[in-house]
Amino acid sequence: MKVDVDYKKDVYTRAQELVSELGEKLGRVPTAAVITFGCQMNARDSEKLIGILKVAGFSIIEEESADFVLYNTCTVRDNANQKVYGHLGIANGFKKKNPLMRIGLCGCMMQEPTVIEKIKHSYRFVNLIFGTHNIHKFPEYLVSCLEQDDMIIDIWKEGTEIEENLPVERKYSFKSGVNIMFGCNNFCSYCIVPYVRGRERSRDAKEIVRECEKLASEGVVEVMLLGQNVNSYGKGLENGISFPELLKEIEKIEGIKRIRFMTSHPKDLSEELIQVMKESKKICRHLHLPLQSGSTKLLKRMNRCYDKEQYIALAKHIREEIPDIALTTDLIVGFPGETPEDVDDTIDVIKQVEYDNAFTFIYSKRTGTPAASYEDQVPEAESHVQFNRVLEVVQEMARKRAAVYEGQIMEALIEEMNENDPSLVSGRLSNNMIVHFPGDESMIGSIVKVKLNECKGFYYLGEKVD
Numbered sequence: 001m002k003v004d005v006d007y008k009k010d011v012y013t014r015a016q017e018l019v020s021e022l023g024e025k026l027g028r029v030p031t032a033a034v035i036t037f038g039c040q041m042n043a044r045d046s047e048k049l050i051g052i053l054k055v056a057g058f059s060i061i062e063e064e065s066a067d068f069v070l071y072n073t074c075t076v077r078d079n080a081n082q083k084v085y086g087h088l089g090i091a092n093g094f095k096k097k098n099p100l101m102r103i104g105l106c107g108c109m110m111q112e113p114t115v116i117e118k119i120k121h122s123y124r125f126v127n128l129i130f131g132t133h134n135i136h137k138f139p140e141y142l143v144s145c146l147e148q149d150d151m152i153i154d155i156w157k158e159g160t161e162i163e164e165n166l167p168v169e170r171k172y173s174f175k176s177g178v179n180i181m182f183g184c185n186n187f188c189s190y191c192i193v194p195y196v197r198g199r200e201r202s203r204d205a206k207e208i209v210r211e212c213e214k215l216a217s218e219g220v221v222e223v224m225l226l227g228q229n230v231n232s233y234g235k236g237l238e239n240g241i242s243f244p245e246l247l248k249e250i251e252k253i254e255g256i257k258r259i260r261f262m263t264s265h266p267k268d269l270s271e272e273l274i275q276v277m278k279e280s281k282k283i284c285r286h287l288h289l290p291l292q293s294g295s296t297k298l299l300k301r302m303n304r305c306y307d308k309e310q311y312i313a314l315a316k317h318i319r320e321e322i323p324d325i326a327l328t329t330d331l332i333v334g335f336p337g338e339t340p341e342d343v344d345d346t347i348d349v350i351k352q353v354e355y356d357n358a359f360t361f362i363y364s365k366r367t368g369t370p371a372a373s374y375e376d377q378v379p380e381a382e383s384h385v386q387f388n389r390v391l392e393v394v395q396e397m398a399r400k401r402a403a404v405y406e407g408q409i410m411e412a413l414i415e416e417m418n419e420n421d422p423s424l425v426s427g428r429l430s431n432n433m434i435v436h437f438p439g440d441e442s443m444i445g446s447i448v449k450v451k452l453n454e455c456k457g458f459y460y461l462g463e464k465v466d
């Protein structure tokens with residue numbers, strides 16, 4: 001269901017009045033900060049939260065000393081929660097010095113009832129708590145929050161509404177994330193996401209295309225389509241289209257030069273998608289295909305719905321169809337019950353697929369997931385030994401793959417100035433690798449041809465060519 005946003009006009013007007021009153025009391029423009037933890041979905045949500053705060057009249061800063069601080073939390077690991085409690089302590093220190101300050105919490109961690117209880121009892125200074133399903137209500141919460149210094153809590157168990165047209169403050173002028181779906185139905189046994197983000201819901205394709213067109217008209221050249229499992233986009237939508245069909249629609253938009261997406265669950269990756277990627281001039285030559293483990297036994301326990309052989313066959317087929325594609329993955333080491341032989345299987349897949357890169361994590365028990373109650377948890381010291389084995393092979397493969405492109409000329413989207421050397425700019429290739437080369441700030445946001453002179457393992461040094 002789409003929400004009618006017109007009623008919000010009054011809410012925004014009231015928010016602006018309250019922010020202006022706050023400014024009179026402070027003798028300056030009130031400041032706001034959104035501190036983001038976790039994944040790209042959260043980063044995108046934060047752009048919307050910042051957009052709303054900006055419309056309300058706040059000046060946006062990045063410090064936790066702001067007059068309004070909102071923590072957009074992640075709960076994918078137990079220690080992510082601890083981090084947030086630590087930050088709340090810092091914010092409370094600032095609030096003691098600035099009694100007009102307001103502190104808010106939102107995001108995945110807030111969907112857990114035990115967290116809410118803890119905050120209610122031990123962090124009484126928090127003003128606002130809301131979850132992942134009611135982010136569109138933030139303007140109203142903001143008004144209530146500015147009118148009183150109590151604790152406002154509103155957590156929804158599930159989300160049925162997808163709000164369009166929220167104001168957004170984009171971090172980059174030339175690239176943007178675009179949500180195409182929310183939630184996940186897969187229940188991988190180690191993952192909390194389906195419990196805190198709810199069931200899969202796809203956005204209407206017309207709304208997605210409209211958003212991309214608007215972004216293109218504002219100068220965005222690259223869109224990153226976001227969803228926990230983009231390959232099942234469209235399921236459950238009346239007259240919905242498939243993910244490959246959606247990609248074809250976005251490809252038609254003039255001004256959009258690059259299309260990326262994440263994340264792709266291997267079990268739902270279709271032949272149609274491979275063919276659409278192969279034919280496309282705009283879809284980037286990069287596919288992130290999480291493996292998690294190469295052991296069929298563990299994949300079953302993880303509830304991943306594919307086995308080692310199926311995954312290898314799929315990856316090899318993709319490489320045959322699109323030879324210049326970069327394949328990256330996620331790996332978990334130390335999942336309950338994992339033996340050195342299971343890790344041998346993971347290493348075997350890494351060698352056969354030759355990943356361009358892999359994010360390797362040591363399994364961390366996540367309270368509330370089935371795997372957390374498995375009895376055969378792997379001792380930490382053993383996980384570290386196996387992690388190092390895996391990392392070594394991942395790095396060897398990544399170096400091998402990167403070396404293939406040395407000396408070639410490729411297009412790079414210039415994203416920023418190099419952090420260490422002000423005479424260099426940093427650009428991203430279609431295959432997601434980074435190249436540093438001489439340039440200046442005026443080039444940021446443009447796509448240029450670059451010769452990859454020297455491969456430095458995980459990045460290149462290059463030069464712009466005409």
Ligand code: SF4
Nearest residue numbers: 184186187188191193
């Ligand atoms: S696909 Fe699995 S790992 Fe990914 S969000 Fe869904 S449950 Fe979590």
